Amino acid sequence: MDKLPKGLRDNKDAMAEAIENNVRxxxxxxxxxxxxxxxxxxxxxxxxxxQRREKHLIIKSIYKKSVNWPKY
Structure with a gap:
């Protein structure tokens, strides 16, 4: 993984898409x-x-909902 470009190493979505493209x-x-x-x-x-995209959407939805939670 150290040989991957920094942009891929630091971005799990970009890495997943690169792997998908290579397998495809x-x-x-x-x-x-x-x-x-x-x-x-x-x-x-x-x-x-x-499955990866659905998981991403679920996580994104949870994050959006949590932003609107009351602050203590």
């Missing part, structure tokens, strides 16, 4: 050689991306 590229490149396997991998990747 591998799936696209390798799909013609083993379509059944890489179609399944594509489906799994889409599910992981969906």
């Amino acid at each position: 590229k591998t799936i696209v490149d390798e799909n013609p050689f083993n379509p059944k396997y890489f179609d399944q991998m594509s489906t799994l990747l889409e599910e992981l991306i969906k």
Whole structure:
């Protein structure tokens, strides 16, 4: 991880998107050689991306609600 650019190391969302893009590229490149396997991998990747985005939205929603909480 030390070899990654500072912008990726310090930003978990950017790192997740870079990993997603690299995996997607591998799936696209390798799909013609083993379509059944890489179609399944594509489906799994889409599910992981969906889960990551939903988690991000939930965390963002909680944060927005907490900003409006009364201050003590």
